[in-house]
Amino acid sequence: MxxxxxxxxxxxxxxxxxxxxxxxxxxxxxxxxxxxxxxxxxxxxxxxxxxxxxxxxxxxxxxxxxxxxxxxxxxxxxxxxxxxxxxxxxxxxxxxxxxxxxxxxxxxxxxxxxxxxxxxxxxxxxxxxxxxxxxxxxxxxxxxxxxxxxxxxxxxxxxxxxxxxxxxxLRRQEARAWQTRAFQLTRLGDGRVRVTGWLDEAGAATVDAALDPLCAPRHDNDEPRTPGQRRADALVEVCGLATRTGELPDNGGQPPHVVVTVPFDVLRRRLGAGTLDTGGRLSHTEVRRLACDAQIIPAVLGGDGQILDVGRARRLVTGSLRRALELRDRGCAFPGCDRPPRWCDGHHIRSWADGGSTSLDNSVLLCGHHHRLIHAGQWTVRLGDDGLPEFTAPAHVDPRRRSRRNLYHQRT
Incomplete structure (x- = not known):
């Protein structure tokens, strides 16, 4: 050493x-x-x-x-x-x-x-x-x-x-990817909607195959969009193409569609804003642009909020009546429920089998859970003086049996 x-x-x-x-x-x-x-x-x-x-x-x-x-x-x-x-x-x-x-x-x-x-x-x-x-x-x-x-x-x-x-x-990886797949649209409240999620490799390849042809920049030298903006536009365009094929399954008893609620002044004087059935708000310029699309159904409201027109006026549960229910109830009308319109059924307040009419003043939107609860017979529902649904609980829930409304779906 x-x-x-x-x-x-x-x-x-x-x-x-x-x-x-x-x-x-x-x-x-x-x-x-x-x-x-x-x-x-x-x-x-x-x-x-x-x-x-x-x-x-x-x-x-x-x-x-x-x-x-x-x-x-x-x-x-x-x-x-x-x-x-x-x-x-x-x-x-x-x-x-x-x-x-x-x-x-x-x-x-x-x-x-x-x-x-x-x-x-x-x-x-x-x-x-x-x-x-x-x-x-x-x-x-x-x-x-x-x-x-x-x-x-x-x-x-x-x-x-x-x-x-x-x-x-690879099998473990694929199983994990499939199990954890997810997709969310998160509204930020500033006009933007954040898209997040996970896909497995096969699903991502399908999405890539659908979006790539629509992501190419314009052939001229004046392409203002970034690659990310082109992909966002491609996603919207693919979904638009899908809704126009007529091959998507029905949603709530009718083909997939977008509804824009339009106060009459927006059309007549180009003032104010329109409201999507998702709750998002649009400028009058965007509303008028969407009104030109056959897959966008405009619903015109009068000054007091009364529905003047809903697309093609046909008195069918799966047609204009359904859209009118979505506009009026904004989702499941049961007190405290936050289920959106597309997860709900149209319920006859007075049973059709008992002679109840298929009409707006005899209908209410209910999610599957609360639809079954109403049919159990303990809760009751009626329309109030202003035409909005009111529910009454059984005595063991509310001894005073006061009328209740859904305050979750805020009206505009």
Missing amino acids: EQLSAVAGKCAAASVWVLSDDDLVDYLDTIDRAMQTLTAAQLHLIREIDGRGLPVARHCSSTAVWLRERQRTSVHAAKRMVDLARSLGERPALDSALAAGAVNAEQATVIATTIRDLPAGLGPDLVGEAEAVLIDQAEQFEPAILRKAGERILSHVAPEIADARDAAA
Whole structure:
């Protein structure tokens, strides 16, 4: 040890400016190999100290903590050294490669980790082959690239096992992607709606295939839209195309559509704003533009809020009556319910079987849960003097049996 320290001291004190270019490089390589050899010796000592339990005997909680205090290194670096020392004890070939300077400590850590993570039951021959391949590759690859090579080492030594493992991993990945798929439209209250979500690979490929043809920039040089804006426009256009095909399933008993509530002044004097059935507000300019679209159904309100016209005036539950119900009730009319119109059924206040008419003044929007509750017969519903639904609870819920209304759907 004294000779080693003395030689190292002479190397550190030697003048290097007198060396030729080739000697500079050769000496650097020689010292690097010597450092790896010394690192191997250092790790042998650490492994023996760890095996004897000296740190614990000296009242340290672990070998890594003892090493941190002894050599004034970080606990993370100390833990890496202890882990590598233990790994070298189990991998003689890797230990010899480090002692010979064929790999450095970082590369040895990558190789040891890769070998440790190989599937159980692979067999010592295949494990040894994988170790030998990685030691050979360490001659040309730095640790990060060697780590990537390690991720593919199973394909090199046992391709059939690698294929089965990859297939199982892919199935787990696909199952997780399918289970966690989601799509949300979040209204921010400033005229914008945030689109967020997750898709699995197959679903994303379908969306890409539909959007890509519509995302291309204009052929002229005057394309003001960013790529993100083009994708947003493409999404809206694809949905518009879908609603015009007539092949989408009915929603609430009628084809999918967009309803814009238009105060009469918006059409006559171009004042105020329109309201979508989603609750969003539109300027009079946007309302008039949408009114030209056959898939946009304008609903015109008089000055007192009375519905003057709803698209094509046909007295069918699945036609204009349904749209009038959506405009009046704004969703499930049951007190406290927040279900939107498209999740609701049209309910006859007086049963059609009992002679009740299919009309606006005999209908109310109810979600499935509250529709069943009303049919159970304990709650009752009627229209108030202003034409809006009122509900009365059974006596055990409200002994005073006061009329209640849904205050969730704010009227504009």
